[in-house]
Amino acid sequence: MPNNVIDEVAIQLRARRFMAEGAPTNPLNDLTAYAKAANAVVRYEALDVGESGYTMTRPDGRHIITVNSNEDAGRQRFTICHEIAHIILGLPSRHDQIPLWSLEKRDPNEIMCDIFAAELLLPHKAWLQAVPGDEPSVSVIQALAVRFDCSFHTAASRYASLATFPCALVTMDHGTIRHAARSTSLRAMSAWIAPRSSVPPESVAYQLRDRGESRTELGEVQQDAWFQDWSDSEVMNELARHSATTDSTISLLWFSEGHAPEREVDRFGKRFTDDGGLPELTGELPWPGRSKRK
Ligand SMILES: [Zn+2]
Numbered sequence: 001m002p003n004n005v006i007d008e009v010a011i012q013l014r015a016r017r018f019m020a021e022g023a024p025t026n027p028l029n030d031l032t033a034y035a036k037a038a039n040a041v042v043r044y045e046a047l048d049v050g051e052s053g054y055t056m057t058r059p060d061g062r063h064i065i066t067v068n069s070n071e072d073a074g075r076q077r078f079t080i081c082h083e084i085a086h087i088i089l090g091l092p093s094r095h096d097q098i099p100l101w102s103l104e105k106r107d108p109n110e111i112m113c114d115i116f117a118a119e120l121l122l123p124h125k126a127w128l129q130a131v132p133g134d135e136p137s138v139s140v141i142q143a144l145a146v147r148f149d150c151s152f153h154t155a156a157s158r159y160a161s162l163a164t165f166p167c168a169l170v171t172m173d174h175g176t177i178r179h180a181a182r183s184t185s186l187r188a189m190s191a192w193i194a195p196r197s198s199v200p201p202e203s204v205a206y207q208l209r210d211r212g213e214s215r216t217e218l219g220e221v222q223q224d225a226w227f228q229d230w231s232d233s234e235v236m237n238e239l240a241r242h243s244a245t246t247d248s249t250i251s252l253l254w255f256s257e258g259h260a261p262e263r264e265v266d267r268f269g270k271r272f273t274d275d276g277g278l279p280e281l282t283g284e285l286p287w288p289g290r291s292k293r294k
Pocket residue numbers: 082086093094095109110113
């Protein structure tokens with residue numbers, strides 16, 4: 001993995017360890033166990049528009065998480081988990097300039113805390129039980145967002161991370177790629193989408209933004225438009241959603257395992273083996289291998 005890139009898997013594993021140690025029962029609706037495990041208390045206050053919350057640390061080490069009571073319940077829950085991530089990961093907060101809910105989060109610390117928060121709010125076991133076997137679609141993602149009381153973007157990102165087939169969720173703003181969450185099989189194929197690069201002109205995301213349309217669109221795109229150093233490209237699906245007001249875009253990319261290019265050896269000539277992705281902490285539910293897609 002190139003330097004300076006967020007290690008999503010390491011953050012997810014850290015979050016799972018925190019959950020297993022601090023709140024083993026995975027309280028889907030009650031976050032107080034998580035706060036307690038982080039030595040934090042949560043208080044609610046009417047904050048300015050765009051300010052979701054912040055954390056102060058008392059001299060005795062206790063953290064006080066303040067949440068904007070004017071935001072909806074789903075956002076408040078995400079804020080609590082995001083602030084817990086700052087505490088557990090030891091990352092300073094950078095909310096002073098950028099609203100937490102804007103996709104325009106240039107600071108990698110904020111992306112890392114969002115990844116941690118998603119792991120807490122959308123526990124992987126409950127998530128995998130809720131994900132339907134259908135092809136990805138707006139309604140599938142929306143139903144998951146409702147079920148887990150989170151945003152479309154959070155649900156789509158989680159969907160990609162835990163998909164059992166090659167799948168990615170690319171987060172962009174102002175025409176620049178910020179982050180790509182990838183499924184285990186896509187990581188195993190070394191499918192790489194470079195952060196801080198421009199949105200590819202062939203993509204559905206680019207075309208939506210180019211037309212300045214705030215909408216969601218499904219299309220097809222060559223795999224090598226998105227993935228770097230990708231040979232023998234075939235087409236894949238791209239479900240893009242663009243907001244013209246914030247100039248932010250997300251794209252869900254996916255294809256079936258049979259449409260991957262032949263890549264038996266990696267670029268160092270070593271025969272490729274799957275590392276199995278995220279190990280499970282519980283020993284249950286073995287992680288799917290490379291080929292589970294119909
Ligand atoms: Zn933050």
